Structure formats: C-alpha cells, structure tokens
Amino acid sequence: MGIAPKLIITDQDLGIKVAVEKVLVNTRHRWCTWHIMAKVAEKVPKSLLGNYEFKKDLNSCVWSELIEPTEFEDKWKTVMETYELEGAEWFVSMFESRKFWVPAYFRDFPNSSLIKTTSVSESQNSFFKRYTQSRANLVVFLMNFNNVVDAQGNHSAKLDYMDSNTIAKMKTEWSLEKHASTIFTDGAFKEIQEQILEAYNHCSLVSISNDSSPEVYKVLDHFSNTCTVTFSMEDSVCQCGCKMFSRTGLVCCHIFLVLKNKKMRLIPENLIGGRMLKSPLVKAVHVVQCQDVATHVYVDEKKKAQAILLGEMLGRYQAVSVDIDQIHELTSIVREARQQIFADGIVTSTAQKKKLMEEFYGAEAPQEVDVQPPEVINTKGCGSRLPSRVEKALKLKRKPLRQCKKCQKWGHHDSRNCDKFEEKEKRRSRRNSEV
Structure with missing residues (x-):
C-alpha cells in the first residue's frame, strides 16, 4: 500500500x-x-x-x-x-x-x-469464501474479487441510504442526543446513545475546579470509576482520562456529563470523528448540499449520478416491498430496461463468454493445460489432534440426557456401564473433598 x-x-x-x-x-x-x-x-x-x-x-x-x-x-x-x-x-x-x-x-x-x-x-476470510473457490484460476478469481468489492460497496451505499431515511428514537431530553442522531451513522449513534444514557442515569460530578484554564472535573460513573475531565472554555476542547475518544472515536459518558453541566446544546466539532459520520454521498441523492462536511466534497459528476441512481432504485424497492404484485411489475420493468440498454452487450452463451474473454486478453485459451492448480492444503491442522479436557466436557454437555434402566437416573450412562459410572463419581467426590 x-x-x-x-x-x-x-x-x-x-x-x-x-x-x-x-x-x-x-x-x-x-x-x-x-x-x-x-x-x-x-x-x-x-x-x-x-x-x-x-x-x-x-x-x-x-x-x-x-x-x-x-x-x-x-x-x-x-x-x-x-x-x-x-x-x-x-x-x-x-x-x-x-x-x-x-x-x-x-x-x-x-x-x-x-x-x-x-x-x-477471520470475518473477512469468511466473507470472501462466499464468493471464491479454492481451485479457481486467476481470471475467475479476479472476477469474483470484483464481485466482492461491488457487494461491499453496494451494502455500504444501502446503509448510507437507510441512515438518511431513518429517524432514531430518542431516550433522553438532551439536545446533545438529538444532535448526535443527525450526524452519526446508526451503528455509531447506538453506541453513543449508551454513553448518553450512562451519563444521564448513573454519572455524577464529584468535584469541579474552575479556578484555572482548563477547568477540571471529577466524574464518578456506574462502575465506581472516577475519571478526570478537562474543559477549555476558549476552544471547547474536552479531554477525559479514560481516553475512550482517542481510542475509539466515540465520546464517553464522562465528557457528556461535563457538556450537560456546561449547558451545551451541540457536540463540539473537535469531538466529532470523521470516520463515523453519515455519508454526504447520500445527501447528494436528496439534492442536499453537503458543504457542512469539508473533508468530503464530491466533485465527480459520475459519482453523483451513481448516487442518484442508487437512491432511486432503493426508493422504488422500498415502496413496492409490501405488495408482491408491484414487486413482479417492477421486476418486469427493470428487465425491459436492461434489454433496451444492453441489447447489444448481453452475453448469454458459454461460447460468447469465451470469445469475449479471448478478445479482451488478445490470446486464445490453450487446448491442453500443462500447469494445474496446487493441491489444497488444510492450514488448520490434520484433524488428528487429541481434544482437550475442556473440549471433551463441552462435547459431553451438548449430548442429550438418557435414563439408565438400572439406577433410573438421567445422565450420560446406561445399564451396561452404570457400576463404572457410580464408581467414577465416588472417586471424583472423594478427590473434591480432599482438595
């Protein structure tokens, strides 16, 4: 990189x-x-x-x-x-x-x-395995990889669109919470909302020292942790000893309590992380100017056109998703539009796909393949590893209970090994009593 x-x-x-x-x-x-x-x-x-x-x-x-x-x-x-x-x-x-x-x-x-x-x-490995095969050649791998990237981009654009059309449910009367719901994505806002609730219900100010600049606050939270928060009146810079904002990009409950004490209605700009903001690309879909976020200025007309198209498609999909007849009607309209736009470019047969590939690369596929893909090697072990005591205990715990015909007890033994099981339990109880 x-x-x-x-x-x-x-x-x-x-x-x-x-x-x-x-x-x-x-x-x-x-x-x-x-x-x-x-x-x-x-x-x-x-x-x-x-x-x-x-x-x-x-x-x-x-x-x-x-x-x-x-x-x-x-x-x-x-x-x-x-x-x-x-x-x-x-x-x-x-x-x-x-x-x-x-x-x-x-x-x-x-x-x-x-x-x-x-x-x-590990999650990325699992995600890519849904689109690729272990014995795929280089061309197929690149095609599948492009499909993966497109799928991730489409999912991200869909989440951005949902963020711009979903109204979060407020749980407090603070204007700070309402402001956070308008600038952060849904996932980030839910985590920030937990910190706001923590500050609203459980945090308390232990001491305030405003004799000097910056002001120093001692905040006690629900877990009996006392954190030191400094607040500068000149530039509204707020820092906490728990370092949650510098570590995760999310404002902690200690800072929210100080902001409430200062009667601030908006979150200061220095406490707004750019990574978790709602995408201005979706704002362009609804013809809203996105000059409020100076770090994301989209001047590419192609990207704007793509955003508008994606917004129209998702909007029509949500509008007809409750009526199956409308779904079929919209599907037929999309297919007709595809035929009109790609009438000369649709590849239907395997021979056409092969010819298109050969024209693209400027070479014909060889009749005989001398180089074969390597044998698949299991990188997670040979499968003959002996299970540990913990693994054996978990496996036994997942097995259903059965009733022994001899002792009439429910467990993981039967009448053939009932005596051995009782003897084993006696030895275990004696060992535990000695310990």
Whole structure:
C-alpha cells in the first residue's frame, strides 16, 4: 500500500514477531488477546477451573481498557498471589510479554474499537469464501474479487441510504442526543446513545475546579470509576482520562456529563470523528448540499449520478416491498430496461463468454493445460489432534440426557456401564473433598 501499517495483530507466532521487529520498525505489533485468554483453562490447576472469583478477577485485570500499565501490573501481582500462581511457567511468560497483548498497553493507540483480536481478518476470510473457490484460476478469481468489492460497496451505499431515511428514537431530553442522531451513522449513534444514557442515569460530578484554564472535573460513573475531565472554555476542547475518544472515536459518558453541566446544546466539532459520520454521498441523492462536511466534497459528476441512481432504485424497492404484485411489475420493468440498454452487450452463451474473454486478453485459451492448480492444503491442522479436557466436557454437555434402566437416573450412562459410572463419581467426590 506504499506505507507500513501502524498496527499489526497476529497470534503468538515468534517468526512473525521477529520479522515485524526487523522489517516494520515503526509498526506496533499486538497479539490476539482472545487467543491467549482461551488458553487459561488449560494452564491453571484443576481446582481453579470452576472458580468464578478467579475468572472475574483475571478478566477485570486483563481486559480493562481503563487502567494504566502500572495499575495492571499491581492487579496481576495480586491475582497471582491470591490464587498461588506466582511460579506457573505460562503465567510468568505471559507477564513478560504483557506489552504485546494486554489492552492497558494500547490505551494511547487509536484503534477505533476494531483492532483488538484477529476476528476482523477471520470475518473477512469468511466473507470472501462466499464468493471464491479454492481451485479457481486467476481470471475467475479476479472476477469474483470484483464481485466482492461491488457487494461491499453496494451494502455500504444501502446503509448510507437507510441512515438518511431513518429517524432514531430518542431516550433522553438532551439536545446533545438529538444532535448526535443527525450526524452519526446508526451503528455509531447506538453506541453513543449508551454513553448518553450512562451519563444521564448513573454519572455524577464529584468535584469541579474552575479556578484555572482548563477547568477540571471529577466524574464518578456506574462502575465506581472516577475519571478526570478537562474543559477549555476558549476552544471547547474536552479531554477525559479514560481516553475512550482517542481510542475509539466515540465520546464517553464522562465528557457528556461535563457538556450537560456546561449547558451545551451541540457536540463540539473537535469531538466529532470523521470516520463515523453519515455519508454526504447520500445527501447528494436528496439534492442536499453537503458543504457542512469539508473533508468530503464530491466533485465527480459520475459519482453523483451513481448516487442518484442508487437512491432511486432503493426508493422504488422500498415502496413496492409490501405488495408482491408491484414487486413482479417492477421486476418486469427493470428487465425491459436492461434489454433496451444492453441489447447489444448481453452475453448469454458459454461460447460468447469465451470469445469475449479471448478478445479482451488478445490470446486464445490453450487446448491442453500443462500447469494445474496446487493441491489444497488444510492450514488448520490434520484433524488428528487429541481434544482437550475442556473440549471433551463441552462435547459431553451438548449430548442429550438418557435414563439408565438400572439406577433410573438421567445422565450420560446406561445399564451396561452404570457400576463404572457410580464408581467414577465416588472417586471424583472423594478427590473434591480432599482438595
């Protein structure tokens, strides 16, 4: 892409780690937190597997984005001492590599709340697999890839159109909420609305210091966290210690409470992220000037014409979607229009498609193909891996219960192995009592 990425997220592959350090010198490297936390069940003693307090303490220590690195280190040490895990080799190695996977060390990085795990790339892999085949040649792959890009663009344009025609439901009486509904997309507004409700119902001002500029506010939220918010009267710049806006691009509940206290009716421009704004491309569909967003000025007449066409098509589709007769009538009209516009350009037969391809590339397809696609290799393992204890327990839990004819109990055994099952349960209860 011409420049190195600002952040790369992978699993715990040491080869990639060394390569990133040598080649992508200015790139932040992050490990997938979800993959690491999924291994905890296999690394802790059996006595901690069902301990709810241990899971709660460890998750609050690792997953929290509101704590600083020093606070994380103190909490981690407390958890290790409380549950006697100081000498556990896996936990020691994970603490030594904490700067690669703990969210507390990425509080200063603007990831737009997206790049936390490898789920983003996995979802893209799943999306592309719907359009491509593993043994497709290069030409078919490029055609399918173009279909993928068109599908994503069409979906994005449809969401933009729905944003411009959907009126959000207000849950408070604040004018800030109404202003947010007019400038943010539907998905971003729902998240911002949660922060507004949090500020409206649960947040409170602990102290206010307006002796100097900027003013300093102490805000207590629903989770008993006290955050420091600074507000500058000169340029309405507002910053919060939780760093949610710099991290995700969304205004936090602490800032909303300060804005309410200042009786502001509109969200300041410095707190409006450009990535989550409603697209001005849709505004052009309804012949609305989009000069209010200076970063998005569409001067391409072709794009404007495409936006108008897309708006007309989606509008007609929504108008007839409730009546099946109107749907059939609109479908026939579209087919007739296609015949009129593409009368000479429609390719119907396989021979015509092949001829069109050969004319486009200036070469004929060979009669014999010497180079074959490589064999498909399963990259997710050979399938012979032994399941772990957790996987076995989950598989057994999903099986339906059956009634034993000997002991008349419901479980996962029958009359043939009833005695073995009872003996196993006795040994397990004795072991638990000794622990």
